[in-house]
Every structure is written in C-alpha cells, then in structure tokens.
Amino acid sequence: MGKEVVNKRLLALAEYILPGEIIADIGTDHAYLPVYLVQSGKITRALACDIHEKPLDVARKNVIDNKLEANIELRFGDGLKTLKPGEAEVAVAAGMGGGTIKKILEDSPRVLNTLKRLILQPMGDEADLRRWLLCNGWRLVDENLIFENGHIYTIIIAEQGSEQLYDDVVLEVGPRLIEKKHPLLPELLKKLIKKYKLAVRGLMKSSRPDARIKLERLRKHLSRLEEVAEKCR
Numbered sequence: 001m002g003k004e005v006v007n008k009r010l011l012a013l014a015e016y017i018l019p020g021e022i023i024a025d026i027g028t029d030h031a032y033l034p035v036y037l038v039q040s041g042k043i044t045r046a047l048a049c050d051i052h053e054k055p056l057d058v059a060r061k062n063v064i065d066n067k068l069e070a071n072i073e074l075r076f077g078d079g080l081k082t083l084k085p086g087e088a089e090v091a092v093a094a095g096m097g098g099g100t101i102k103k104i105l106e107d108s109p110r111v112l113n114t115l116k117r118l119i120l121q122p123m124g125d126e127a128d129l130r131r132w133l134l135c136n137g138w139r140l141v142d143e144n145l146i147f148e149n150g151h152i153y154t155i156i157i158a159e160q161g162s163e164q165l166y167d168d169v170v171l172e173v174g175p176r177l178i179e180k181k182h183p184l185l186p187e188l189l190k191k192l193i194k195k196y197k198l199a200v201r202g203l204m205k206s207s208r209p210d211a212r213i214k215l216e217r218l219r220k221h222l223s224r225l226e227e228v229a230e231k232c233r
C-alpha cells in the first residue's frame, strides 16, 4: 500500500505506536492504519474492528489484497466490545466524534483496564473526552495537531495514571498543546474564538429566559480563550 493512501493524519497516529505492540484499531473503516503498520514492519499483529459491515468489507479486501490475513484480524461489532481483556495493548479510535469515542471507552471497562495506551483522534467534543479520561484513571501523555485538507485534527495520547483536572478552556484546547505551544495552536484558537464570538452574537439576540446566564458563561469562556491565545502567541 502506497504512503499516499496513508495520509498525514494516519501517519501521525502511527508514530505513537511502539514496535511490536498489538493494536486494536476501533472504527478501522478501510484498515489503512493497521495495513500500513504491518507493511512497514513496525508491528506484526493488529485487530481491525468496525461496527458497520460495509467498511469492514473494504477492510477485508485491503487485508487480502496485501496478503496480511495472518497479521490482521477483522472484528465486527461495537467498540471495544469486540475484544477480550488483554488481547490488545493499544487501542486507536480515530475519525469518530468525541462522544462516540467516550462511549466506546466507558462501555467496556474490563477491556479498557488492560490497555496501556489510547491513541485518540476525536472529531469534536475534545473537552468532554479529555475530562472523561482524567476522571477515569487516564493521564494525557501527549497531544498533537495535524493540518490536512483545510482541517485541524486533534490527537490525544493517554496512558493509565492520574493527572489533575483542568478548567473547561484548557480541556477544550488541550493541556499538552498549550504547554508545548504547538505551532498550530494559534490557528486552532482563532477558530474557537470565532465560533464563540458567533455564539455570543446569536445569544445577544435571543429572548429566551436563560439567555443572560448562558451569555455570561460564554463571555467568560471567550475571554479565557483569548487569554490562552495571548500566552500562546
């Protein structure tokens, strides 16, 4: 499989997998990540899992076309429920909503507890996902941002352990990204600030009884975001 199929985002995820680790790619779709990891020689075994038959059919075709049936096992079903405890060392969940990823993690505590690392790339709801991780025995060991096709993708790496909980703004932006002043952070913050400014404008026109309280909360959030943006400049 050519490197062009494995885009920048998937290559960035692959970097967080150590040689020889057994991975479960949850929501594998085409199975590009496990195929790439095995073909590159980094790993020899992966479980490629998906809840829908169509993507799993595509994954099966890619596995067979690349003669990797002995290395990549396909699993059909919901999240980590397709795994037995201890079967995988690392779980990847990429390209799904943050809420879906959170649900996948919270639905399977017995499997989750046997994983040493989570490689997550949520499409939104990052704050809730980080909050869930920190409140459930995981620490955020690294975070990354990838710019591709006009979109900034967030990558969150978690390992078992404990870490303090942060305020809503830090949870939304990412504590490790702020610490390392990630070069794409100003762009991400610009987008978030624009989103909240629009929401403030919308609420100012609202006549709903709870609009004032919501507006106050949003303005505080916005001003904290602007503070973080100032520090990350």
Ligand SMILES: C[S@@+](CC[C@H](N)C(=O)[O-])C[C@H]1O[C@@H](n2cnc3c(N)ncnc32)[C@H](O)[C@@H]1O
Residues within 6 Å of the ligand: 026, 027, 028, 029, 030, 049, 050, 051, 052, 055, 077, 078, 079, 080, 093, 094, 095, 096, 100, 104
């Ligand atoms: C947009 S694709 C992402 C594919 C790949 N992980 C990537 O990042 O390029 C999302 C995939 O997740 C699968 N999916 C959604 N919810 C799931 C769940 N609860 N368990 C397993 N797979 C799920 C979908 O069927 C779909 O194939």
